[in-house]
Amino acid sequence: MTAEEEGSKTTAPAPAGSARRALAGRLSWGLADQAASSMSNFVVGVYVARSLGVTAFGVFSLAWVTYGVVLNVSRGLATDPLVVRFSGVPDASWRGAAARASGAALGVGAILGAVALAAGLAAGGRVGTAFACLGVVLPGLLLQDAWRFAFFAAGAGRKAFVNDVVWGVALIPAMVLAARAGSVAAFVLAWGGSAAVAAVYGCFQSGIRPRTTRAREWIREHRDLGYRYLVENVSNSGASQLRAYGLGAIVGVGAVGVVRGAELLLGPFLAVLMGLSLVTVAEAARVLRRAPHRLGAFCFALGGGQAVAALLWGGALLLVPDRGGELVLGGVWGAASELIVPVTLGVAGAGLGTGAAAGLRALGAARRSLRVQLITSACYVSGGLGGAAAAGTVGSAWGVAAATVTGSAVWWLQLRSALREHHQNTLREVRTS
Numbered sequence: 001m002t003a004e005e006e007g008s009k010t011t012a013p014a015p016a017g018s019a020r021r022a023l024a025g026r027l028s029w030g031l032a033d034q035a036a037s038s039m040s041n042f043v044v045g046v047y048v049a050r051s052l053g054v055t056a057f058g059v060f061s062l063a064w065v066t067y068g069v070v071l072n073v074s075r076g077l078a079t080d081p082l083v084v085r086f087s088g089v090p091d092a093s094w095r096g097a098a099a100r101a102s103g104a105a106l107g108v109g110a111i112l113g114a115v116a117l118a119a120g121l122a123a124g125g126r127v128g129t130a131f132a133c134l135g136v137v138l139p140g141l142l143l144q145d146a147w148r149f150a151f152f153a154a155g156a157g158r159k160a161f162v163n164d165v166v167w168g169v170a171l172i173p174a175m176v177l178a179a180r181a182g183s184v185a186a187f188v189l190a191w192g193g194s195a196a197v198a199a200v201y202g203c204f205q206s207g208i209r210p211r212t213t214r215a216r217e218w219i220r221e222h223r224d225l226g227y228r229y230l231v232e233n234v235s236n237s238g239a240s241q242l243r244a245y246g247l248g249a250i251v252g253v254g255a256v257g258v259v260r261g262a263e264l265l266l267g268p269f270l271a272v273l274m275g276l277s278l279v280t281v282a283e284a285a286r287v288l289r290r291a292p293h294r295l296g297a298f299c300f301a302l303g304g305g306q307a308v309a310a311l312l313w314g315g316a317l318l319l320v321p322d323r324g325g326e327l328v329l330g331g332v333w334g335a336a337s338e339l340i341v342p343v344t345l346g347v348a349g350a351g352l353g354t355g356a357a358a359g360l361r362a363l364g365a366a367r368r369s370l371r372v373q374l375i376t377s378a379c380y381v382s383g384g385l386g387g388a389a390a391a392g393t394v395g396s397a398w399g400v401a402a403a404t405v406t407g408s409a410v411w412w413l414q415l416r417s418a419l420r421e422h423h424q425n426t427l428r429e430v431r432t433s
Contacts, residue, residue, distance in 0.1 A: 037148075037164045037167070040164070040167060040168040040171055042264060043171070043175075044171065044175065044187070044191055045260065045261075045264045046264060046328055046329065047175055047179070047187075048060050048184075048187050049257070049260075049261060049264075049329055049330060049332050050329070050330040051179055051182065051187075052182075052184065052187075055253055055254050055257070056126070056184050057257040057260065057261075057332065058248065058253035058254050058255070058256040058257035058260075059126055059127055059130055059184045059253065060130065060184050060187060060188065061244065061256045061257055061259075061260040062127060062130070062244060062245070062248070062253075062256060063130045063131060063133075063134045063184070063188055064260070065240050065241045065244045066116070066131065066134060066241060067134060067138070067141065068240060068241070069234060069238050069240075069241050070108070070109070070112050070116075070138060070142070071141070071142065071145060072233030072234055072236060073108055073112065073230060073233065073234055074104075074105045074108045074109065074142045074145065074146065075145070075149070075229070075233055076226060076227075076228075076229035076230030076231070076232065076233040076234065077104055077108060077219050077226045077227075077229075077230050078101045078102070078104035078105040078108065078146055078215075078218070078219075078226075079101055079105065079145070079146050079149035079150065080225065080226070080229040080233070080281075080361070081101070081218075081222035081225045081226050081229070082097055082098065082101040082149060082150060082153055083149055083152070083153045083281050083282050083285075083361075084225060084281060084285060084361055084362070084364065085097075085222070085225075086098075086153050087152075087153045087154075087155075087281075087282035087285050087286065088153075088155065088282070088285070088286055088289075091154075094150075094153065094154050095206075095208060097218075098150040098153075098154075098206065098208055099208050099209065099210060099211040099214070100211050100214045100215065100217065100218035101146060101150060101218055102143060102146045102147065102150060102208065102210035102211075103210040103211040103212040103213070103214055103215045103218070104212075104215040104218045104219055105142045105143055105145070105146035105210070106139055106142065106143045106146075106210045106212055106215075107212050107215040108142060109138040109139035109140070109141065109142035109143065110138075110139050110212075112135075112138060113134075113135040113136065113137075113138035113139055114135060115135070116131050116132070116134050116135030116138060117131075117132050117135030117136060118135075119131055119132075119135075120132030120133070120134070120135060126184060129183075129184070129185045130184045130185055130188055132185075133185045133188040133189050133192070134188055134192065136189065136192070137188065137189060137191070137192020137193055137195065137196065138192070139196075140192060140193070140195050140196025140197075140199045140200075141192050141195045141196075141199075143196075143199035143202070143210065144163065144167065144195045144196070144198045144199040144202060146210075147159075147160070147163055147198075147199065147202030147205070147206065148160040148163065148164070150206065151163070151205075151206070152282055153282055155282075159205050159206070162205070163198050163201060163202050163205060164198065166197065166198045166201050167194055167195055167197065167198035170193075170194035170197040170198065171190070171191070171194045174189075174190035174191070174193055174194045175187075175190055177190060178190035224366070225364065225366050228366035228367065228369070228370045229366060229369075229370075231370055231373075231374075232366075232369055232370045232373040232374075233373075235373050235374050235377040236373055236376075236377055238377070239377035239378075239380040239381045239384075240380070242381050242385075243380065243381055243384035243385060243396070243400070244256050244259070246381075246384070246385040246388065247259065247384065247385070247388050247393070247396055250385065250388045250389055251388055251392050251393055251396075255388075255392070255393045255396075257332060258332060258335040258336050258339070258393055259336075259339065259343075259393065259396070259397065261329050261332035261333070261335070261336035262336040262337075262339035262340065262343045262397070263343060264329065264336075265317055265325075265328075265329075265336065265337075265340060265343075266310070266313065266314070266317075266343060266344065266347050280302055280354065280355075280358040281358050281361045281362060283298075283358075284298060284299065284358045284359055284361065284362035285361075285362040287362070288362045288363065292422065292423075292426070295359055295362065295363075295419065296359070296415070296416075296419050298359075299355040299356055299358055299359035299415065300355055301355070302354065302355035302358060303351060303352040303353065303354055303355020303356060303408075303412075304352065304355065306348075306351030306352065306354060306355070307348040307349070307351045307352040308348075309351070310344060310347045310348035310351050311344065311348050313344070314340060314341065314343075314344025314345075314347070314348070315344075317340050317344070318340060318341070320337075322334075322337070325337055335393065338393075338394055339393070339394065339397045342394070342397035342398045342400070342401040343397055343400075343401070345401040345404075345405065346397070346400050346401040346403075346404040346405075347404075348405075349401065349404035349405035349406075349407070349408045350404050350408070352408045352412075353376075353404070353407060353408035353411040353412070356408070356411035356412045356414070356415040357369060357372075357411055359415045359418070359419070360372075360411075360414060360415055360418055363418050363419075363422055365414075365418045368414045368417070368418050369414070371414070372407070372410050372411050372414050375407065375410055376403070376404075376406075376407030376410060376411070379403035379406055379407055380400060380403045380404065380407070382399075382403065383396075383399030383400050383401075383402055383403035384396045384399050384400045384403070385399075386399055387399025387400070
């Protein structure tokens with residue numbers, strides 16, 4: 001029996017009360033971890049926006065969304081298969097998988113970091129310099145993210161939280177030094193360099209050394225999931241990047257900063273959404289093993305709760321006075337505040353869809369999830385750029401909101417079909433056994 005098969009064996013169910021307490025504990029650590037991570041990102045975004053102004057903040061945002069694409073490459077190849085197949089497995093199985101998965105993440109960072117460095121040096125200018133600096137810090141950024149997912153796969157969310165706190169603490173002196181330099185490049189180096197500190201600390205926390213020499217082995221063994229998740233993840237983040245580049249070309253680089261500013265206003269809620277996303281796939285996989293008939297209700301509770309929370313947060317933002325908004329975002333507030341309603345609707349739609357996406361991941365229905373992601377990404381780019389051409393930055397925000405809500409409906413239709421298919425396959429196996 002392989003380690004993977006051993007890890008997927010059905011175990012005796014725990015008492016309902018203790019199981020609920022364990023779930024609540026894992027979700028709580030997920031929220032706490034993402035709160036720490038998102039607070040750091042929020043502070044960085046606000047600090048850069050106030051320090052550099054709209055145009056320079058737009059340049060920083062281009063580097064930020066590019067990092068998002070690379071991050072999703074790493075997750076698709078390295079940590080998504082780890083979470084799907086090694087959540088709740090014996091410690092020995094997890095340690096071996098975590099060493100190879102973290103090595104794959106580090107290898108992706110080194111390769112794509114070299115590409116970004118070369119492209120940035122060739123492009124030159126303020127944007128090129130920012131991309132060159134991003135290339136330098138990518139390995140540390142991706143390794144730090146890999147530790148977070150590895151810890152949650154092991155049910156050790158507390159370690160992920162501590163790791164993100166370390167990153168946040170390291171950010172403080174780094175941001176002070178970057179502010180003195182007063183350039184986009186300095187802020188990129190400060191942000192990524194502090195992540196490298198947390199990445200190294202993750203090695204000590206886990207007692208695991210990333211095995212870059214076995215990265216190809218990991219990718220090859222899990223290519224049935226990894227390649228599909230790679231395309232799925234990149235199409236998602238790539239759509240955001242294309243929208244950002246297109247918006248900059250159609251409206252201007254400042255518009256990219258305005259959109260990023262509006263997204264920062266949703267930062268505290270996005271912390272909740274992202275915090276749940278760290279554990280939802282692992283928890284959905286546990287539900288599937290122990291009570292498959294409850295998976296649909298579990299996913300609906302996740303998605304519906306996130307959508308309602310997003311709407312409540314967006315409603316609260318509409319009550320913020322201009323003076324308060326300017327205190328947070330400075331000159332970016334005026335234009336960003338006009339996007340609160342469409343951005344909130346878009347985030348609510350995304351939150352609803354994440355519940356279905358977690359279910360499809362837990363079922364291992366990579367083909368279905370890939371199909372949905374390609375459709376929703378195409379809608380996202382079309383809505384964002386079509387709206388920009390028709391009505392500028394505000395039109396782009398409304399186009400994205402419409403595309404996200406439509407995509408959420410497609411996610412749920414596919415989950416319903418996948419659940420029906422899983423039920424039929426289970427009945428077939430029972431009849432033939």
